[in-house]
Amino acid sequence: MAEIKDPENTILMELKGGTVTIELLPDVAPQHAERMKTLARNGDYDNVAFHRVIDGFMAQTGDVANGNMEKDFNLSRAGTGGSDMPDLPAEFSKLPHDRGTLGAARSQNPDSANSQFFINFSDNSFLNGQYTVYGRVIEGMEHVDAITRGEPPAQPDRMISVKVAADA
Numbered sequence: 001m002a003e004i005k006d007p008e009n010t011i012l013m014e015l016k017g018g019t020v021t022i023e024l025l026p027d028v029a030p031q032h033a034e035r036m037k038t039l040a041r042n043g044d045y046d047n048v049a050f051h052r053v054i055d056g057f058m059a060q061t062g063d064v065a066n067g068n069m070e071k072d073f074n075l076s077r078a079g080t081g082g083s084d085m086p087d088l089p090a091e092f093s094k095l096p097h098d099r100g101t102l103g104a105a106r107s108q109n110p111d112s113a114n115s116q117f118f119i120n121f122s123d124n125s126f127l128n129g130q131y132t133v134y135g136r137v138i139e140g141m142e143h144v145d146a147i148t149r150g151e152p153p154a155q156p157d158r159m160i161s162v163k164v165a166a167d168a
Helices: 030-042 141-145
Strands: 010-015 018-024 052-054 058-061 101-104 117-120 133-139 161-164
Touching (some): 018 030, 030 133, 133 141
Antiparallel strands (some): 101 117, 101 133
């Protein structure tokens, strides 16, 4: 089991294969880390689909408006929505988009990140300095690697539950 140094800034994401432990980086991207904790505590990420999963690249999820399997799930719209909260300004850093890092998904506008994020399957240095890095998988990457591929996947995997470790 991963050593959780800061439960307030650790996310426990339950996937079909097991738990993915994510260390948030509030020192690097404080607004993005806070947003993930808020959405997790609200239960907004629970049952949300991985709507864009590209082999060798990344798995994207977090469309809380369109990606929840128990609400009005619409796979054709998944990836186009966010939360009811305002978009976040970019918090670019020198941290590379290495395997297991969490990046903030956004539109062409760098200040358009909201609730969607992706987990890098591999080192994606071409994303460096263009997308906010605000966390890293510290345990359970094998569960991320097992997410069903597709854009969108025919039968998408989902985040069963997402919790802040301090609350678990």
